[in-house]
Amino acid sequence: MKKRICCHILILTGLLAVVGVWAAAPALADPVTVAANFTDGNSEALVDAWHGVAGLGWAGPWGEFSYNGPVFTATVDNANPLDGGGNYLDYSCGSTDTGRAVVGRTYKCDEDNPLGVDVVPEHTVSWKFRIDETQVDFDANFTDGVDFYMMHDIVPLFGRQVNFSGNQASWIISAWGAADLDYIPVAREWLAYNGDPGNSDWDIAHQVQTGVPLVPDVVYDMTVTNRARASETSWGRYDLTIDATIGVTEYNYDSTTIYPDGLGWRNTEASAYGLAGIPDFSARCSDTVDVRQFSLDALTITGESCVPPLPVKPGPFMSPVVARFTDGNDDTTYVDAYHGIAGNGWDSAWVDTTSHATTTHQVLGDGGVGEIKTGSGRYLSFSATHDETTSVMNATVSRDYVTEDPDPGINWTGGHRIQFTMRIDENVDSEFLFTDADDKYLAFQSPSAQNGSSPACIWQAAVVAIAPDPLMDGKWLFSDGSNDGSYVDVNTGIDIATDGVYDFTIIIDPTTLTYDAIITDGTTTWNSTENGFADGLGWRTSATTLGGYLGFGGRANSFEDTRAFSLDDLVITQVPGDADGDGDVDADDLQRLAQNWGAGTVEEPATWAEGNFDDDHFVGPKDAAILAAAWGTVNWGDGAGGEGAAGVPEPSAIVLLLGAIASLMGWRRR
Numbered sequence: 107m108k109k110r111i112c113c114h115i116l117i118l119t120g121l122l123a124v125v126g127v128w129a130a131a132p133a134l135a136d137p138v139t140v141a142a143n144f145t146d147g148n149s150e151a152l153v154d155a156w157h158g159v160a161g162l163g164w165a166g167p168w169g170e171f172s173y174n175g176p177v178f179t180a181t182v183d184n185a186n187p188l189d190g191g192g193n194y195l196d197y198s199c200g201s202t203d204t205g206r207a208v209v210g211r212t213y214k215c216d217e218d219n220p221l222g223v224d225v226v227p228e229h230t231v232s233w234k235f236r237i238d239e240t241q242v243d244f245d246a247n248f249t250d251g252v253d254f255y256m257m258h259d260i261v262p263l264f265g266r267q268v269n270f271s272g273n274q275a276s277w278i279i280s281a282w283g284a285a286d287l288d289y290i291p292v293a294r295e296w297l298a299y300n301g302d303p304g305n306s307d308w309d310i311a312h313q314v315q316t317g318v319p320l321v322p323d324v325v326y327d328m329t330v331t332n333r334a335r336a337s338e339t340s341w342g343r344y345d346l347t348i349d350a351t352i353g354v355t356e357y358n359y360d361s362t363t364i365y366p367d368g369l370g371w372r373n374t375e376a377s378a379y380g381l382a383g384i385p386d387f388s389a390r391c392s393d394t395v396d397v398r399q400f401s402l403d404a405l406t407i408t409g410e411s412c413v414p415p416l417p418v419k420p421g422p423f424m425s426p427v428v429a430r431f432t433d434g435n436d437d438t439t440y441v442d443a444y445h446g447i448a449g450n451g452w453d454s455a456w457v458d459t460t461s462h463a464t465t466t467h468q469v470l471g472d473g474g475v476g477e478i479k480t481g482s483g484r485y486l487s488f489s490a491t492h493d494e495t496t497s498v499m500n501a502t503v504s505r506d507y508v509t510e511d512p513d514p515g516i517n518w519t520g521g522h523r524i525q526f527t528m529r530i531d532e533n534v535d536s537e538f539l540f541t542d543a544d545d546k547y548l549a550f551q552s553p554s555a556q557n558g559s560s561p562a563c564i565w566q567a568a569v570v571a572i573a574p575d576p577l578m579d580g581k582w583l584f585s586d587g588s589n590d591g592s593y594v595d596v597n598t599g600i601d602i603a604t605d606g607v608y609d610f611t612i613i614i615d616p617t618t619l620t621y622d623a624i625i626t627d628g629t630t631t632w633n634s635t636e637n638g639f640a641d642g643l644g645w646r647t648s649a650t651t652l653g654g655y656l657g658f659g660g661r662a663n664s665f666e667d668t669r670a671f672s673l674d675d676l677v678i679t680q681v682p683g684d685a686d687g688d689g690d691v692d693a694d695d696l697q698r699l700a701q702n703w704g705a706g707t708v709e710e711p712a713t714w715a716e717g718n719f720d721d722d723h724f725v726g727p728k729d730a731a732i733l734a735a736a737w738g739t740v741n742w743g744d745g746a747g748g749e750g751a752a753g754v755p756e757p758s759a760i761v762l763l764l765g766a767i768a769s770l771m772g773w774r775r776r
Contacts, residue, residue: 137408137409137410137411138163138215138221138222138223138224138408138409138410138411139163139406139407139408140162140163140164140213140221140222140223140406140407140408141154141162141163141404141405141406141407142154142164142168142211142404142405142406143191143192143193143403143404143405144156144182144193144194144195144403145192145193146158147182147193148181148182150167153439155182156168156180156181156182156195157169157170158211160219160439161221161438161439161440162221162439163213163215163219163221163222163223163407164211164212164213164219164222165212165213165214165216165218165219165222165383166211166212167211168180168209168210168211169209169210169211169212170207170208170209171207171208172199172205172206172207172208173205173206173207174203174204174205174206175205176199176200176201176205176206176207176391177198177199177200177201177205178198178199178205178207179197179198179199180195180196180197180198180209181195181196182194182195182196183196183401186238186401187403188234188236188325188401188403188404189234189325191234191403191404193403194234194401194402194403195209195401195402195403196238196399196401197209197387197389197398197399197400197401197402198397198398198399199389199390199391199397199398199399200391200396200397200398201391201394201395201396201397203391203392203393203394204252204390204391204392205390205391206388206389206390206391207388207389208386208387208388209386209387209388209402210260210384210385210386210387211384211385211405212383212384213383213384213385213407214383214384215383215411215412216412217432217434217472217484218434220411220412220432220433220440220442221411221439221440222383222411222412223383223407223408223409223410223411223412224409224410224411224412225332225334225383225409226334226412227334227409227410228331228332228333228334228409229331229332229407229408229409229410230329230330230331230332230406230407230408230409231259231329231330231332231385231405231406231407232327232328232329232330232404232405232406232407232408233257233327233328233385233402233403233404233405233406234325234326234327234328234402234403234404235257235325235326235328235387235400235401235402236323236324236325236326236400236401237255237320237321237322237323237324237399237400238322238323238399238400238401239322239397239398239399240322241322241323243397244322247391247393247395247396247397248283248294248396249283249284249392250283250284250392250393251282251283251284251285251286251289251290251392252283252390252391252392253282253283253284253390253391253392253396253398254280254281254282254283254389254390255280255281255320255388255389255398255400256278256279256280256281256387256388256389256390257278257279257280257328257385257386257387257388258275258276258277258278258279258385258386259275259276259277259330259332259383259384259385259386260274260275260276260384260386274373275299275371275372275373276332276342276344276371276372276373277298277299277330277332277344277346277369277371277372278298278299278372279296279297279298279299279328279330279346280296280297280299281294281295281296281297281320282294282297283392286310287310288309288310289308289309289310289313290310290313291310291313291315292315294319294320294321295315295316295317295318295319295320296316296318296319296320296326296348296359297313297314297315297316298313298314298316298346298361298369299312299313299314299369299372300312300313300314300365300369300370301341301369301370301371301372301373302341302370306372306373312372314361314364314365314369316346316348316359316361317357317359318348318350318357318359319352319357321352324350324351324352325350326348326349326350327347327348327349327350328346328347328348328349329346329347330344330345330346331344331345331346332344333345333368341370341371342370342371343367343368343369343370343371344368344369344371345360345361345362345365345368345369346359346360346361346369347359347360347361385405385407387400387402425450425451425514425515425516426451426516426677426678426679427450427451427452427507427514427515427516427677427678428442428450428451428676428677428678429442429452429486429505429676429677430442430483430484430674430675430676431443431444431469431471431484431485431486431674432483432484433446434469434472434484435468435469437455443469444456444467444468444469444486444503445457445458450514450515451507451509451514451515451516451678452505452506452507452509452515453506453507453508453509453510453654454505454506454555454655455505456486456503456504456505457503457504457505457555457655458501458502458503459500459501459502459504459555459556459557459659460490460499460500460501460502460557461497461499461500461501461557462492462493462494462497462498462499462500463490463491463492463493463499463500463501463662464490464491464493465488465489465490465491465501466487466489466490467486467487467488467489467503468486468487469484469485469486469487470484470485470487470672471483471484471485472484476672477674478527478529478607478672478674478675479527479607479674482527482674482675484674485529485672485673485674486503486672486673486674487531487670487672488501488503488658488659488660488669488670488671488672488673489531489668489669489670490659490660490662490668490669490670491666491667491668492662492663492664492665492666492667492668493665493666494665495665498544498661498662498663499660499661499662499663499667499669500557500558500659500660500661501557501659501660501661501669502555502556502557502558502657502658502659503657503658503659503673504552504555504556504655504656504657504658504659505655505656506555506654506655506656507654507656507678508652508653508654509654516678516679516680517680517714517719517721518616518652518654519616519652519713519714519715520616520680520684520685520687520713520714520715520719521613521614521615521616521617521680521684521686521687521688521689521714521715522613522614522678522679522680522687523611523612523613523614523678523679523680523689523742524551524610524611524612524613524614524656524676524677524678525609525610525611525612525675525676525677525678525679526549526609526610526656526658526673526674526675526676526677527607527608527609527610527673527674527675528547528549528607528608528610528658528671528672528673529605529606529607529608529671529672530547530602530603530604530605530606530608530670530671531605531670531671531672532604532668532669532670532671533604534571534580534602534603534604535603535604539667539668540571540580540602541571541572542571542572542662542663542664543570543571543572543573543663544661544662544663545570545571545572545661545662545663545664545667545669546568546569546570546571546660546661547568547569547602547659547660547661547669547671548566548567548568548569548657548658548659548660548661549566549567549568549610549656549657549658550563550564550565550566550567550568550656550657551563551564551565551566551612551614551653551654551655551656551657552564552647552653552655552657553647553649553653553654553655554653554655555655555657556655556657557659558657558659558661559585559657561591561592561646561647561648562591562646562647562649562653563585563587563646563647564587564614564621564645564646564647564652564653565584565585565587565612565614565621565623565643565645565646566584566585566593566646567582567583567584567585567610567612567623567625568582568583568585568595569581569582569583569602570583573595575595575597577597578595578597580601580602581597581598581599581600581601581602582598582600582601582602582608582625582632583595583596583597583598584596584598584623584625584634584643585643585646586639586643586644587643587644587645587646587647588644588646589619589644589645589646589647589648590648591646591647591648592646593644593646596634596637596639596643598625598632599630599632600625600626600627600630600632601627603627606627607627607628608625608626608627609625609626609628610623610624610625611623611624611625613687613689614652614687615642615687615688616651616652616687616714616715617686617687617713617715618641618642619644619645619650620641620642620643620644620645621642621643621645622634622635622639622642622643623643656676658671658673679742681736681739681742682719682732682733682735682736683695683719683732683733683734683735683736683737683739684736684739685698685699685714685715685716685717685719685733686698686715687715689739689740689741689742690739690740690741691733691736691737691738691739692737692738692740695717695733696733698715698716698717699717699725699729699730699733702716702717702725703717703725703726704724704725704726705717705718705724705725706718706723706724706725707723707724708723711723711724712724712725717729717733719732719733720732
């Protein structure tokens with residue numbers, strides 16, 4: 107047992123030596139994979155379908171475009187899978203002279219498609235492709251210099267979703283029915299286009315032979331690795347691999363063996379310095395008896411997200427739970443949207459609750475228009491209008507962060523911090539609008555999505571036009587509860603104002619059933635701990651467990667009154683190792699860990715406040731390692747301390763503290 111204790115101490119001391127390196131590591135863009143496997147079949151309502159809908163990294167459904175009136179069909183089938191891959195897209199185009207049809211889909215990441223792939227950094231596009239013409243038809247009809255199969259990334263023109271104007275393409279792969287001395291060096295073989303600066307001609311000099319034959323009923327695995335242009339005057343490049351088994355022969359083409367610097371794009375202006383992000387697949391006929399047929403599956407794009415990762419605060423934090431509305435207005439696909447879906451630490455979508463109100467809530471701020479703060483971007487605009495003459499209006503939007511599994515997310519049984527920004531968009535200075543005791547703005551936390559505050563609330567911030575105490579009229583107030591449903595208002599002295607922007611900070615302590623509150627209007631700051639509440643403001647509710655719905659809303663008494671505000675930058679954070687929930691990791695937290703070492707069972711798990719930071723029921727070495735890695739964090743990692751930490755203590759000091767654990771463990775076992 108003594109050896110085990112000493113080992114734990116050595117591990118913890120060693121961890122302290124690497125904390126600085128860990129905290130200083132830069133944030134990298136998140137890896138992203140966007141895939142089309144056609145698992146949802148033929149549907150206009152599901153994402154991975156033909157045509158499908160936007161979502162999961164796709165900016166829209168599959169697009170199609172045809173030229174010269176071919177008979178074109180595309181459908182999802184599973185009768186003859188590619189390499190046992192289940193569903194696939196079955197394409198057929200023919201019965202017209204020089205008829206052509208193209209299908210494609212956009213994966214480019216932007217503010218409207220934040221789950222897509224950034225087209226500027228290096229990324230790969232891979233797929234499986236098979237010619238489905240019979241060998242007899244292929245031999246008889248795929249014989250002309252007009253006959254081809256082609257795939258490329260290309261800029262859509264004239265409002266189309268897809269395109270086949272080759273001089274607008276970046277990378278191009280093709281195979282033709284006949285050779286041509288001017289344009290096509292060889293028939294029935296996959297060719298890669300190799301562009302060069304200042305020359306995007308389609309000629310034989312730009313065609314690279316891969317040596318991989320085009321044969322029906324053969325599955326080709328193709329991968330394009332894209333490298334964007336470094337500047338306006340440079341040239342985009344790509345690498346190509348094609349793998350196939352034809353009879354007993356293995357074909358493995360790799361363009362880098364001859365072109366280590368890459369094949370050149372055809373178009374220098376594919377999409378800024380990146381690509382269009384639209385892989386297209388097409389075929390063309392030379393005669394009315396021709397029918398081009400192919401199957402497509404396992405289209406996969408792998409690269410980086412264009413959405414910057416959340417700022418990494420010094421020290422190893424739990425995963426922040428964030429609502430910044432970067433995904434816009436969406437109810438089915440994205441998390442950080444209104445209403446959005448559950449995920450990333452949120453246990454629910456945004457929920458609307460109203461009575462006697464007509465509401466217009468929506469995400470605004472595209473292009474920075476109307477943003478709450480410079481550079482803050484999108485935000486939720488809340489608007490509720492009283493639509494009845496005899497009753498009081500209430501309207502609220504709320505969202506739950508108390509999840510069963512706090513990974514990603516926070517462990518809500520421990521201390522944590524809630525921050526958000528509100529802007530008042532109503533003219534509260536008007537003598538006709540914000541004038542009554544039932545005219546109110548509020549933010550609160552409760553166990554359910556409810557229409558306004560109630561005795562079940564944990565904390566509440568509110569501003570009332572006419573308060574019971576005239577000194578509180580139009581002032582932001584916080585509730586100081588008695589844990590029995592009752593409360594008294596605490597006056598911050600900060601006025602509500604038209605276009606006023608308010609930053610709130612709520613620090614929750616589930617162990618003492620208290621909270622600290624901070625509000626600032628950019629000029630004046632009020633902090634509860636500095637204004638007579640050093641031990642915290644009390645929870646209003648009599649419950650001892652946390653309800654996780656954060657609600658934001660308004661109340662009105664007069665018909666056609668409108669409560670209007672904007673909400674943004676809602677962030678919930680937690681510091682691993684912070685047992686006492688004060689935003690610091692120090693000797694107080696280590697003492698709690700030592701006192702509860704070995705505590706917890708499956709039936710009665712140890713709590714966060716006792717030192718169970720990894721939520722595995724017990725207080726033990728893993729929890730001690732978490733605490734050691736966060737040692738010295740102060741003020742939630744972004745306050746005094748420069749880099750957000752007080753600094754790693756001297757090894758001798760931490761060893762003395764850890765010695766208390768060893769002594770306590772030894773005492774318990776004697």
